[in-house]
Amino acid sequence: MTAGALTRVSCVLFDLDGTLVDSAPGITECLAQTVREFGGDDHPPESLREFVGPPVVETLRALTRVPAPELPRVVQHYRALYWERGMHESSVFPGIRALLDAIHRSNVPIAVATSKRESHARAILQLHSLESGFIAVHGAGEDDEGGGKVTVIRAALRSLAAAAEAPLMIGDRSFDIRAASAVGIPSLFAQWGYGRRHESEGSIVTASDPLHARELISPLLSRHAELNPGER
Structure with missing residues (x-):
């Protein structure tokens, strides 16, 4: 989904490096x-x-x-x-905790989908006291297999089960955006991360920072609303 309006978000998938954490x-x-x-x-x-x-x-x-x-x-x-x-x-990006809190208050489940080894991803989340908020964390295995972005997004969606009816992927690189499109889900481009502006191509909307992302998606977590891809 690269055009049209996003009217509802039932779960959110986050990339890790460059999205949640400045690593x-x-x-x-x-x-x-x-x-x-x-x-x-x-x-x-x-x-x-x-x-x-x-x-x-x-x-x-x-x-x-x-x-x-x-x-x-x-x-x-x-x-x-x-x-x-x-x-x-590493450090948590300013505004991320507020974004996660807003999602939690709406009882919308969240998961991590990263190409990093899953064990390392969990360790980083634990280091910053973030892990408990996530329903699932998916990444590469200890043999570095299974870390392709499409693979981890699909695994995260399976973990979220029924809540995955209206998912949103948030990531900062073209790999995140392209993988979300390949799976058939909309994405928000995290401009505060490491990607360049052109890497947002294919996302439904771009947020300049986590607080902007909270502003954009919070209404969608609690009631039907419309997020126009023109808000870039």
């Missing part, structure tokens, strides 16, 4: 260190923000020159760095 500082520093230690170019961490969001296996394959059989070792090294240090450099 770029820790991710980019760990990526830069990993690439450097495995013979890649010396990247300033801030230059790697575009790689926050896609599966880390794909990112490290693109940034390093190691032979394919060595890639799992590179990924393992990155994950060890991230688990030890990078994860703790």
Whole structure:
């Protein structure tokens, strides 16, 4: 659904990195260190923000020159760095707690759909005292399989069961928007995250920050209303 009006939201799916949590500082520093230690170019961490969001296996394959059989070792090294240090450099985006509170007050269930390992996603949510509010958290397995965005969105919708009759996906990258479209659900583009403006193509509406998102969707959680895609 890329056009027309959204009249009701029965559940909300959230991306994690760049949508709920500002995880770029820790991710980019760990990526830069990993690439450097495995013979890649010396990247300033801030230059790697575009790689926050896609599966880390794909990112490290693109940034390093190691032979394919060595890639799992590179990924393992990155994950060890991230688990030890990078994860703790993340923070909740301002306004996210207010957005989640507004959804909770309407008794509308929420879930996380991320390409990150599910265990890491849960750890980050726990770190920031967010996990208890989510009905389900879906991400890649410990073998990094099953983390494709379409796959995790479908898994989240199955977890939400009957509540998934009028879902909305909120994400900050084109991967989120395209996957939502592939599954056949509308999406809200989180402009406060790491995506560029053109990545919003295919979303039904764009929000400049979490409080703007709350303003846009709150009426849809409590009564029939119309969200016009012209509100971008």
